[in-house]
Amino acid sequence: MKLRHLLLPLALLAPTASAQEALPVTGLPAEDPVTQAILHAEDLQVMDHLEELSEGIGPRLTSSDKLTEACAWAADRFRAFGLENVRLEEWGTFPVGYNRRVMDGRMVAPFKRRLVFASPAWGAGTDGMQVGPVRIAPANAEQLEAARGSFGGAWVLVANTRPRFDRAADSEDFRDQLGRFLDEEGILGTIRAGRRELVHTGGNYRISADALPTRVSITLLREQWQEMFSMLEQDQEVQIGFDIEAEFVPGPIPLYNVIAEIPGETDELVIVGGHIDSWDGARGAQDNGTGTSTTLEAARLLAASGVRPKRTIRFMLWSGEEQGLLGSRAYIEQNPEELDRISCVLVHDGGTNACAGIYATPGMMPMFEEVFGPIVEHFADHEDEDLRFRLRPLERLPRGIGSDHDAYLTAPTPVPGFFWDQRGQTSYGFIHHTQNDTIEHVRPDYQEFTSRVVAAAAWRFANTEQMVPRGDMFGPPPKRLGVLLADDGITVSSLTEGGKAEAAGIEAGDQLRQIGAVSIESQDDIRRAIREAEGETEVIVQRGIEEIVFRIVW
Ligand SMILES: [Zn+2]
Structure with a gap:
Protein backbone atom coordinates (compact mmCIF):
# COMPACT_ATOMS: atom_id res chain seq x y z
CA MET A 1 0.00 0.00 0.00
CA LYS A 2 2.60 2.52 1.11
CA LEU A 3 4.78 1.85 -1.90
CA ARG A 4 1.98 2.34 -4.35
CA HIS A 5 1.32 5.74 -2.75
CA LEU A 6 4.85 6.81 -3.34
CA LEU A 7 4.83 5.80 -6.98
CA LEU A 8 1.61 7.46 -8.05
CA PRO A 9 0.76 11.15 -8.16
CA LEU A 10 -1.75 12.02 -5.48
CA ALA A 11 -4.61 12.78 -7.84
CA LEU A 12 -4.49 9.33 -9.42
CA LEU A 13 -4.77 7.48 -6.17
CA ALA A 14 -7.98 5.63 -5.48
CA PRO A 15 -9.12 6.52 -1.97
CA THR A 16 -7.76 4.03 0.52
CA ALA A 17 -9.95 2.37 3.09
CA SER A 18 -8.75 4.70 5.83
CA ALA A 19 -9.25 7.84 3.74
CA GLN A 20 -12.86 6.84 3.31
CA GLU A 21 -13.33 6.44 7.02
CA ALA A 22 -15.41 9.33 8.27
CA LEU A 23 -15.06 11.14 11.59
CA PRO A 24 -18.22 10.80 13.72
CA VAL A 25 -19.25 14.46 14.24
CA THR A 26 -18.28 16.12 10.97
CA GLY A 27 -18.11 13.27 8.48
CA LEU A 28 -14.70 14.60 7.45
CA PRO A 29 -12.27 11.96 6.17
CA ALA A 30 -10.02 10.54 8.87
CA GLU A 31 -7.09 11.10 6.55
CA ASP A 32 -7.26 14.26 4.53
CA PRO A 33 -4.69 14.53 1.72
CA VAL A 34 -5.72 18.10 0.84
CA THR A 35 -5.03 19.33 4.36
CA GLN A 36 -1.74 17.42 4.45
CA ALA A 37 -0.72 19.00 1.13
CA ILE A 38 -1.48 22.48 2.52
CA LEU A 39 0.40 21.86 5.76
CA HIS A 40 3.44 20.56 3.88
CA ALA A 41 3.39 22.95 0.92
CA GLU A 42 6.73 24.51 0.03
CA GLY A 97 -11.29 61.38 -1.41
CA TYR A 98 -7.88 61.88 0.17
CA ASN A 99 -4.41 61.16 -1.17
CA ARG A 100 -1.29 61.87 0.83
CA ARG A 101 1.95 61.58 -1.08
CA VAL A 102 4.59 63.43 0.91
CA MET A 103 5.03 63.36 4.69
CA ASP A 104 8.28 65.07 5.63
CA GLY A 105 9.25 66.87 8.83
CA ARG A 106 12.55 68.19 10.15
CA MET A 107 14.20 70.45 12.61
CA VAL A 108 16.25 73.11 10.84
CA ALA A 109 17.76 75.01 13.79
CA PRO A 110 19.51 74.94 16.21
CA PHE A 111 20.49 71.63 14.64
CA LYS A 112 19.20 69.44 11.85
CA ARG A 113 17.22 66.27 12.44
CA ARG A 114 14.35 64.30 11.02
CA LEU A 115 11.13 64.60 12.98
CA VAL A 116 9.00 61.53 13.70
CA PHE A 117 5.36 62.57 13.43
CA ALA A 118 1.86 61.79 12.31
CA SER A 119 -0.96 63.99 11.15
CA PRO A 120 -4.58 62.96 10.79
CA ALA A 121 -5.97 61.51 7.60
CA TRP A 122 -8.42 63.86 5.85
CA GLY A 123 -6.52 66.68 7.61
CA ALA A 124 -5.02 69.80 6.10
CA GLY A 125 -1.70 69.61 4.26
CA THR A 126 0.97 72.26 3.76
CA ASP A 127 1.83 74.22 0.66
CA GLY A 128 5.26 72.64 0.20
CA MET A 129 7.90 72.67 2.94
CA GLN A 130 6.82 75.25 5.52
CA VAL A 131 9.64 76.31 7.82
CA GLY A 132 9.01 78.56 10.78
CA PRO A 133 9.90 79.28 14.40
CA VAL A 134 8.39 77.20 17.18
CA ARG A 135 6.32 78.87 19.92
CA ILE A 136 4.73 77.51 23.08
CA ALA A 137 0.98 78.07 23.11
CA PRO A 138 -0.23 80.59 25.70
CA ALA A 139 -1.24 78.79 28.90
CA ASN A 140 -3.80 81.33 30.12
CA ALA A 141 -5.73 84.42 29.03
CA GLU A 142 -3.03 86.79 30.29
CA GLN A 143 -0.25 85.10 28.29
CA LEU A 144 -2.54 85.00 25.29
CA GLU A 145 -3.06 88.77 25.33
CA ALA A 146 0.67 89.35 25.72
CA ALA A 147 1.39 87.09 22.72
CA ARG A 148 -0.96 88.80 20.26
CA GLY A 149 0.73 89.61 16.96
CA SER A 150 3.79 87.40 17.54
CA PHE A 151 2.57 83.94 16.39
CA GLY A 152 2.14 84.51 12.64
CA GLY A 153 4.04 81.91 10.59
CA ALA A 154 4.97 79.85 13.68
CA TRP A 155 4.55 76.18 14.57
CA VAL A 156 2.86 76.07 17.97
CA LEU A 157 3.43 73.48 20.70
CA VAL A 158 0.09 72.76 22.35
CA ALA A 159 -0.48 70.70 25.46
CA ASN A 160 -2.39 67.51 25.64
CA THR A 161 -1.26 66.66 29.12
CA ARG A 162 -1.03 68.34 32.48
CA PRO A 163 0.81 69.63 34.41
CA ARG A 164 2.94 71.25 31.74
CA PHE A 165 0.32 73.97 31.30
CA ASP A 166 -1.85 75.84 33.76
CA ARG A 167 -5.07 74.20 34.77
CA ALA A 168 -6.83 77.06 32.99
CA ALA A 169 -5.63 75.58 29.69
CA ASP A 170 -7.98 72.67 30.26
CA SER A 171 -11.09 74.74 30.69
CA GLU A 172 -13.34 74.75 27.70
CA ASP A 173 -13.62 78.53 27.59
CA PHE A 174 -9.90 78.97 27.33
CA ARG A 175 -9.55 76.26 24.71
CA ASP A 176 -12.08 78.08 22.51
CA GLN A 177 -10.27 81.34 23.07
CA LEU A 178 -6.92 79.74 22.21
CA GLY A 179 -8.36 78.19 19.05
CA ARG A 180 -9.62 81.56 17.82
CA PHE A 181 -6.30 83.18 18.69
CA LEU A 182 -4.28 80.59 16.71
CA ASP A 183 -6.57 81.07 13.69
CA GLU A 184 -6.34 84.86 13.84
CA GLU A 185 -2.58 84.83 14.19
CA GLY A 186 -2.12 82.73 11.04
CA ILE A 187 0.06 79.98 12.50
CA LEU A 188 1.56 77.20 10.34
CA GLY A 189 0.07 74.50 12.53
CA THR A 190 -0.20 72.95 15.98
CA ILE A 191 2.07 70.26 17.43
CA ARG A 192 1.04 67.82 20.14
CA ALA A 193 3.18 65.19 21.82
CA GLY A 194 2.66 61.50 21.06
CA ARG A 195 2.28 58.78 23.66
CA ARG A 196 5.63 57.45 24.86
CA GLU A 197 7.75 56.36 21.86
CA LEU A 198 4.76 56.11 19.51
CA VAL A 199 2.94 58.53 17.24
CA HIS A 200 -0.56 57.32 16.55
CA THR A 201 -2.48 58.00 13.41
CA GLY A 202 -6.21 58.38 12.83
CA GLY A 203 -8.62 60.85 11.27
CA ASN A 204 -12.24 61.69 10.53
CA TYR A 205 -13.57 61.02 7.02
CA ARG A 206 -16.80 62.94 7.59
CA ILE A 207 -15.65 66.16 5.96
CA SER A 208 -17.38 68.15 3.28
CA ALA A 209 -15.86 69.43 0.04
CA ASP A 210 -17.03 72.98 0.73
CA ALA A 211 -15.60 73.16 4.25
CA LEU A 212 -12.25 71.36 4.08
CA PRO A 213 -10.01 71.35 7.16
CA THR A 214 -7.45 74.17 7.14
CA ARG A 215 -5.45 73.83 10.38
CA VAL A 216 -2.38 71.60 10.06
CA SER A 217 -2.25 69.35 13.10
CA ILE A 218 0.87 67.35 13.97
CA THR A 219 1.49 64.65 16.57
CA LEU A 220 5.22 64.57 17.26
CA LEU A 221 7.36 61.93 18.97
CA ARG A 222 7.12 62.85 22.67
CA GLU A 223 10.87 62.97 23.14
CA GLN A 224 11.27 65.47 20.29
CA TRP A 225 8.33 67.57 21.54
CA GLN A 226 9.82 67.73 25.03
CA GLU A 227 13.24 68.60 23.73
CA MET A 228 11.85 71.57 21.78
CA PHE A 229 9.80 72.63 24.76
CA SER A 230 12.92 72.67 26.98
CA MET A 231 14.93 74.63 24.42
CA LEU A 232 12.15 77.22 24.10
CA GLU A 233 11.88 77.54 27.88
CA GLN A 234 15.58 78.42 27.86
CA ASP A 235 14.85 81.08 25.23
CA GLN A 236 16.59 79.19 22.46
CA GLU A 237 15.32 79.80 18.94
CA VAL A 238 13.96 76.61 17.30
CA GLN A 239 13.08 76.35 13.61
CA ILE A 240 11.25 73.38 12.12
CA GLY A 241 9.52 72.58 8.85
CA PHE A 242 6.82 70.20 7.61
CA ASP A 243 5.88 69.21 4.10
CA ILE A 244 2.56 67.33 3.92
CA GLU A 245 1.15 66.93 0.44
CA ALA A 246 -2.53 66.26 0.93
CA GLU A 247 -4.92 66.10 -1.99
CA PHE A 248 -8.67 66.34 -1.42
CA VAL A 249 -10.74 64.82 -4.22
CA PRO A 250 -14.37 65.96 -4.51
CA GLY A 251 -16.59 62.90 -3.99
CA ALA A 356 -2.10 29.76 16.63
CA GLY A 357 -5.50 29.13 18.14
CA ILE A 358 -9.23 29.57 17.81
CA TYR A 359 -12.04 29.97 20.33
CA ALA A 360 -14.90 27.51 20.49
CA THR A 361 -18.01 27.23 22.67
CA PRO A 362 -19.04 23.89 24.21
CA GLY A 363 -21.57 23.47 21.39
CA MET A 364 -18.85 23.94 18.78
CA MET A 365 -16.03 22.05 20.43
CA PRO A 366 -16.79 18.51 19.19
CA MET A 367 -16.88 19.80 15.60
CA PHE A 368 -13.77 21.96 16.05
CA GLU A 369 -11.81 19.04 17.48
CA GLU A 370 -12.34 17.20 14.21
CA VAL A 371 -11.95 20.22 11.94
CA PHE A 372 -8.67 21.30 13.54
CA GLY A 373 -7.45 17.80 14.40
CA PRO A 374 -4.83 17.57 11.63
CA ILE A 375 -3.69 21.16 12.28
CA VAL A 376 -3.26 20.58 16.00
CA GLU A 377 -1.40 17.37 15.27
CA HIS A 378 0.81 18.96 12.63
CA PHE A 379 2.04 21.71 14.96
CA ALA A 380 1.99 19.61 18.16
CA ASP A 381 5.77 19.34 18.35
CA HIS A 382 6.56 22.86 17.19
CA GLU A 383 9.73 24.01 18.93
CA ASP A 384 8.05 27.32 19.78
CA GLU A 385 5.35 26.39 22.28
CA ASP A 386 3.35 29.49 21.31
CA LEU A 387 2.89 27.97 17.89
CA ARG A 388 1.38 24.67 18.96
CA PHE A 389 -2.12 25.24 17.63
CA ARG A 390 -4.74 25.18 20.37
CA LEU A 391 -8.51 25.13 20.63
CA ARG A 392 -9.47 27.60 23.31
CA ALA A 462 -16.18 23.79 3.92
CA ASN A 463 -16.60 20.01 4.04
CA THR A 464 -18.24 19.29 7.38
CA GLU A 465 -21.65 17.63 7.18
CA GLN A 466 -23.32 20.39 9.22
CA MET A 467 -22.57 24.10 9.44
CA VAL A 468 -20.93 25.44 12.61
CA PRO A 469 -23.63 25.24 15.33
CA ARG A 470 -24.94 28.64 16.42
CA GLY A 471 -26.99 27.60 19.46
CA ASP A 472 -24.56 28.69 22.17
CA MET A 473 -22.39 31.22 20.38
CA PHE A 474 -23.60 33.92 22.79
CA GLY A 475 -23.60 31.66 25.83
CA PRO A 476 -25.49 28.63 27.05
CA PRO A 477 -28.88 28.39 25.33
CA PRO A 478 -31.85 29.46 27.49
CA LYS A 479 -33.83 26.57 28.94
CA ARG A 480 -37.16 26.31 27.20
CA LEU A 481 -39.93 23.78 27.57
CA GLY A 482 -41.17 24.50 24.06
CA VAL A 483 -44.87 25.04 24.78
CA LEU A 484 -47.37 27.83 24.18
CA LEU A 485 -49.87 28.25 27.00
CA ALA A 486 -53.58 28.95 26.98
CA ASP A 487 -55.09 31.92 28.85
CA ASP A 488 -55.17 30.02 32.13
CA GLY A 489 -51.35 30.03 32.02
CA ILE A 490 -50.96 26.30 32.72
CA THR A 491 -52.69 24.45 29.85
CA VAL A 492 -50.57 23.65 26.80
CA SER A 493 -52.20 25.17 23.72
CA SER A 494 -49.52 24.16 21.23
CA LEU A 495 -45.97 22.82 21.07
CA THR A 496 -42.82 24.20 19.50
CA GLU A 497 -41.55 21.90 16.80
CA GLY A 498 -38.42 20.13 17.97
CA GLY A 499 -38.86 21.47 21.52
CA LYS A 500 -38.28 19.49 24.70
CA ALA A 501 -41.96 19.10 25.53
CA GLU A 502 -42.75 17.67 22.12
CA ALA A 503 -39.79 15.30 22.27
CA ALA A 504 -40.90 14.06 25.70
CA GLY A 505 -44.44 13.32 24.47
CA ILE A 506 -46.42 16.20 26.01
CA GLU A 507 -49.49 17.09 23.94
CA ALA A 508 -51.71 20.11 23.35
CA GLY A 509 -54.47 20.14 25.95
CA ASP A 510 -52.22 18.76 28.71
CA GLN A 511 -52.33 20.76 31.91
CA LEU A 512 -48.99 21.29 33.66
CA ARG A 513 -49.20 20.18 37.33
CA GLN A 514 -45.68 19.87 38.57
CA ILE A 515 -42.15 20.58 37.26
CA GLY A 516 -39.38 19.19 39.47
CA ALA A 517 -40.23 20.12 43.05
CA VAL A 518 -42.48 23.03 42.08
CA SER A 519 -46.21 22.46 41.88
CA ILE A 520 -47.74 24.58 39.15
CA GLU A 521 -50.59 26.99 39.80
CA SER A 522 -49.66 29.79 37.42
CA GLN A 523 -47.33 30.78 34.57
CA ASP A 524 -44.94 32.35 37.10
CA ASP A 525 -44.56 28.94 38.75
CA ILE A 526 -43.60 27.48 35.38
CA ARG A 527 -40.94 30.15 34.84
CA ARG A 528 -39.51 29.66 38.29
CA ALA A 529 -39.52 25.87 37.97
CA ILE A 530 -37.67 25.97 34.65
CA ARG A 531 -35.15 28.46 35.98
CA GLU A 532 -34.39 26.13 38.89
CA ALA A 533 -34.43 22.92 36.86
CA GLU A 534 -31.15 21.12 36.27
CA GLY A 535 -30.16 17.80 34.73
CA GLU A 536 -33.19 15.52 34.49
CA THR A 537 -36.52 16.86 35.70
CA GLU A 538 -39.91 15.19 36.21
CA VAL A 539 -42.82 16.99 34.59
CA ILE A 540 -46.31 15.91 35.65
CA VAL A 541 -49.28 16.81 33.46
CA GLN A 542 -52.96 16.16 33.71
CA ARG A 543 -54.44 14.66 30.57
CA GLY A 544 -58.18 14.13 30.96
CA ILE A 545 -58.52 12.26 34.22
CA GLU A 546 -55.00 10.85 34.08
CA GLU A 547 -51.81 12.25 35.57
CA ILE A 548 -48.79 11.42 33.41
CA VAL A 549 -45.13 11.77 34.33
CA PHE A 550 -42.57 12.82 31.70
CA ARG A 551 -38.83 13.25 32.00
CA ILE A 552 -37.05 16.22 30.52
CA VAL A 553 -33.29 16.60 30.32
CA TRP A 554 -32.04 20.23 30.21
ZN1 LIG B 1 -6.96 46.12 11.37
Missing part, protein backbone atom coordinates in the same frame (compact mmCIF):
# COMPACT_ATOMS: atom_id res chain seq x y z
CA ASP A 43 7.69 27.87 -1.45
CA LEU A 44 4.91 29.86 0.13
CA GLN A 45 4.40 33.27 -1.47
CA VAL A 46 2.73 35.10 1.39
CA MET A 47 5.65 37.51 1.88
CA ASP A 48 5.70 38.30 -1.83
CA HIS A 49 2.05 39.34 -1.61
CA LEU A 50 2.79 41.47 1.46
CA GLU A 51 5.76 43.13 -0.14
CA GLU A 52 3.80 44.07 -3.24
CA LEU A 53 1.00 45.45 -1.10
CA SER A 54 2.81 47.37 1.63
CA GLU A 55 6.00 48.31 -0.24
CA GLY A 56 4.85 48.36 -3.86
CA ILE A 57 1.48 50.01 -3.30
CA GLY A 58 1.80 51.46 0.20
CA PRO A 59 -0.76 52.60 2.77
CA ARG A 60 -4.40 52.21 1.75
CA LEU A 61 -6.55 54.82 3.39
CA THR A 62 -10.23 54.31 2.57
CA SER A 63 -11.12 56.82 -0.20
CA SER A 64 -7.50 57.06 -1.43
CA ASP A 65 -6.27 56.13 -4.91
CA LYS A 66 -3.94 53.61 -3.24
CA LEU A 67 -6.86 51.67 -1.81
CA THR A 68 -8.52 51.47 -5.23
CA GLU A 69 -5.19 50.34 -6.69
CA ALA A 70 -4.79 47.70 -3.96
CA CYS A 71 -8.33 46.35 -4.53
CA ALA A 72 -7.68 46.00 -8.26
CA TRP A 73 -4.31 44.36 -7.55
CA ALA A 74 -5.84 41.85 -5.10
CA ALA A 75 -8.56 40.94 -7.60
CA ASP A 76 -5.85 40.38 -10.22
CA ARG A 77 -3.96 38.10 -7.87
CA PHE A 78 -7.10 36.07 -7.10
CA ARG A 79 -7.73 35.70 -10.84
CA ALA A 80 -4.15 34.65 -11.47
CA PHE A 81 -4.49 31.95 -8.78
CA GLY A 82 -7.53 30.58 -10.62
CA LEU A 83 -10.31 31.71 -8.29
CA GLU A 84 -13.80 32.27 -9.61
CA ASN A 85 -16.47 34.99 -9.27
CA VAL A 86 -13.69 37.50 -8.59
CA ARG A 87 -15.13 40.97 -8.24
CA LEU A 88 -14.88 44.40 -6.65
CA GLU A 89 -18.21 45.04 -5.05
CA GLU A 90 -19.11 48.64 -4.26
CA TRP A 91 -20.42 48.99 -0.72
CA GLY A 92 -20.73 52.76 -0.40
CA THR A 93 -19.03 56.11 -0.87
CA PHE A 94 -17.07 58.68 1.12
CA PRO A 95 -17.84 62.37 0.64
CA VAL A 96 -14.24 63.40 -0.13
CA PRO A 252 -18.62 60.85 -3.75
CA ILE A 253 -15.73 58.35 -3.90
CA PRO A 254 -16.90 54.75 -4.56
CA LEU A 255 -15.54 52.14 -2.14
CA TYR A 256 -15.19 48.40 -2.67
CA ASN A 257 -14.82 45.03 -0.99
CA VAL A 258 -12.81 42.45 -2.94
CA ILE A 259 -14.49 39.06 -3.28
CA ALA A 260 -13.23 35.78 -4.78
CA GLU A 261 -14.51 32.24 -4.52
CA ILE A 262 -13.73 28.58 -4.84
CA PRO A 263 -17.24 27.39 -5.72
CA GLY A 264 -18.71 24.51 -3.77
CA GLU A 265 -21.45 22.02 -4.48
CA THR A 266 -24.06 23.71 -2.24
CA ASP A 267 -25.06 27.35 -1.73
CA GLU A 268 -23.59 27.37 1.77
CA LEU A 269 -20.51 29.47 2.48
CA VAL A 270 -17.33 29.56 4.53
CA ILE A 271 -15.81 33.05 4.56
CA VAL A 272 -12.15 33.83 5.23
CA GLY A 273 -10.66 37.29 5.04
CA GLY A 274 -9.42 40.50 6.54
CA HIS A 275 -9.56 44.17 5.75
CA ILE A 276 -7.42 45.57 2.94
CA ASP A 277 -7.65 49.24 3.96
CA SER A 278 -5.22 50.85 6.39
CA TRP A 279 -4.40 54.18 7.97
CA ASP A 280 -1.85 56.18 6.03
CA GLY A 281 0.58 57.08 8.85
CA ALA A 282 2.96 54.25 7.86
CA ARG A 283 2.70 51.33 5.37
CA GLY A 284 -0.19 49.28 6.74
CA ALA A 285 2.06 46.20 6.76
CA GLN A 286 0.73 44.74 10.00
CA ASP A 287 -2.69 46.36 9.93
CA ASN A 288 -3.77 44.72 7.84
CA GLY A 289 -1.20 43.76 5.20
CA THR A 290 -0.63 40.59 7.22
CA GLY A 291 -4.28 39.51 7.04
CA THR A 292 -4.64 40.52 3.41
CA SER A 293 -1.56 38.54 2.36
CA THR A 294 -2.48 35.40 4.33
CA THR A 295 -5.97 35.52 2.79
CA LEU A 296 -4.41 35.71 -0.68
CA GLU A 297 -1.96 32.92 0.10
CA ALA A 298 -4.67 30.67 1.56
CA ALA A 299 -6.63 31.22 -1.66
CA ARG A 300 -3.58 30.36 -3.75
CA LEU A 301 -2.84 27.19 -1.76
CA LEU A 302 -6.42 25.97 -2.06
CA ALA A 303 -6.79 26.88 -5.73
CA ALA A 304 -3.47 25.18 -6.49
CA SER A 305 -4.75 21.91 -5.04
CA GLY A 306 -7.58 22.00 -7.61
CA VAL A 307 -10.16 20.83 -5.12
CA ARG A 308 -13.90 21.33 -5.11
CA PRO A 309 -15.31 21.77 -1.62
CA LYS A 310 -18.84 20.96 -0.49
CA ARG A 311 -19.48 24.59 0.55
CA THR A 312 -18.19 27.60 -1.37
CA ILE A 313 -15.04 29.04 0.16
CA ARG A 314 -15.27 32.79 -0.20
CA PHE A 315 -12.32 35.13 0.30
CA MET A 316 -13.23 38.66 1.32
CA LEU A 317 -11.04 41.72 1.65
CA TRP A 318 -13.18 44.43 3.20
CA SER A 319 -12.47 48.15 3.21
CA GLY A 320 -13.58 50.99 5.49
CA GLU A 321 -12.73 48.71 8.44
CA GLU A 322 -10.68 51.36 10.21
CA GLN A 323 -13.61 53.78 10.15
CA GLY A 324 -15.90 51.29 11.90
CA LEU A 325 -16.24 48.00 9.95
CA LEU A 326 -18.02 49.98 7.24
CA GLY A 327 -17.36 47.65 4.29
CA SER A 328 -18.39 44.44 6.05
CA ARG A 329 -21.44 46.01 7.72
CA ALA A 330 -22.63 47.49 4.41
CA TYR A 331 -22.08 44.19 2.60
CA ILE A 332 -24.19 42.37 5.20
CA GLU A 333 -26.93 44.98 4.95
CA GLN A 334 -26.97 44.61 1.16
CA ASN A 335 -26.96 40.78 1.25
CA PRO A 336 -29.08 39.75 4.27
CA GLU A 337 -30.34 36.58 2.55
CA GLU A 338 -26.84 35.08 2.75
CA LEU A 339 -26.58 35.14 6.53
CA ASP A 340 -28.23 31.83 7.33
CA ARG A 341 -26.13 30.07 4.68
CA ILE A 342 -22.76 31.12 6.15
CA SER A 343 -21.20 28.41 8.30
CA CYS A 344 -18.51 30.67 9.77
CA VAL A 345 -16.36 33.75 9.14
CA LEU A 346 -12.62 33.58 9.92
CA VAL A 347 -10.87 36.95 10.16
CA HIS A 348 -7.12 37.57 10.36
CA ASP A 349 -6.54 41.10 11.65
CA GLY A 350 -4.54 40.63 14.85
CA GLY A 351 -1.16 41.79 13.65
CA THR A 352 2.18 40.14 13.12
CA ASN A 353 1.86 37.23 15.54
CA ALA A 354 0.80 33.82 14.26
CA CYS A 355 -2.80 32.54 14.16
CA PRO A 393 -12.71 26.77 25.10
CA LEU A 394 -14.99 29.68 25.93
CA GLU A 395 -18.58 29.92 27.17
CA ARG A 396 -19.45 32.44 24.44
CA LEU A 397 -17.71 33.94 21.42
CA PRO A 398 -16.03 37.22 22.37
CA ARG A 399 -17.65 40.28 20.84
CA GLY A 400 -16.35 43.80 20.48
CA ILE A 401 -12.81 42.90 19.35
CA GLY A 402 -13.50 45.35 16.57
CA SER A 403 -12.76 43.67 13.30
CA ASP A 404 -14.97 42.51 10.46
CA HIS A 405 -16.01 39.25 12.15
CA ASP A 406 -17.88 41.48 14.64
CA ALA A 407 -20.05 42.73 11.79
CA TYR A 408 -21.18 39.11 11.32
CA LEU A 409 -21.61 38.41 15.05
CA THR A 410 -23.87 41.44 15.36
CA ALA A 411 -25.75 40.93 12.07
CA PRO A 412 -29.58 40.67 12.11
CA THR A 413 -29.04 36.90 11.80
CA PRO A 414 -25.83 36.47 13.79
CA VAL A 415 -23.16 34.34 12.11
CA PRO A 416 -20.31 32.67 14.03
CA GLY A 417 -17.43 35.06 13.42
CA PHE A 418 -13.93 34.20 14.61
CA PHE A 419 -10.91 36.36 15.30
CA TRP A 420 -7.89 34.06 15.51
CA ASP A 421 -6.03 33.74 18.77
CA GLN A 422 -2.65 35.13 17.74
CA ARG A 423 0.55 34.27 19.59
CA GLY A 424 4.21 35.03 19.16
CA GLN A 425 7.07 37.34 20.00
CA THR A 426 6.00 40.56 18.29
CA SER A 427 4.21 43.40 20.06
CA TYR A 428 0.84 44.39 18.63
CA GLY A 429 0.69 47.72 20.50
CA PHE A 430 4.13 48.83 19.32
CA ILE A 431 2.97 48.66 15.71
CA HIS A 432 -0.80 49.16 15.73
CA HIS A 433 -1.77 52.49 14.08
CA THR A 434 1.73 53.89 14.65
CA GLN A 435 4.79 54.94 12.69
CA ASN A 436 6.09 51.36 13.14
CA ASP A 437 3.57 49.66 10.88
CA THR A 438 6.21 48.60 8.37
CA ILE A 439 7.24 45.30 6.82
CA GLU A 440 10.42 45.01 8.95
CA HIS A 441 8.21 44.08 11.91
CA VAL A 442 6.43 41.26 10.07
CA ARG A 443 7.77 37.73 10.68
CA PRO A 444 7.78 35.53 7.57
CA ASP A 445 7.63 32.33 9.65
CA TYR A 446 4.44 33.50 11.39
CA GLN A 447 2.94 34.56 8.08
CA GLU A 448 3.59 31.15 6.53
CA PHE A 449 2.23 29.40 9.59
CA THR A 450 -0.96 31.46 9.41
CA SER A 451 -1.43 30.93 5.66
CA ARG A 452 -1.38 27.16 6.19
CA VAL A 453 -3.77 27.33 9.15
CA VAL A 454 -6.25 29.57 7.33
CA ALA A 455 -6.22 27.47 4.15
CA ALA A 456 -6.54 24.15 5.98
CA ALA A 457 -9.28 25.44 8.31
CA ALA A 458 -11.26 26.89 5.39
CA TRP A 459 -11.03 23.57 3.53
CA ARG A 460 -12.10 21.53 6.56
CA PHE A 461 -14.99 23.86 7.52
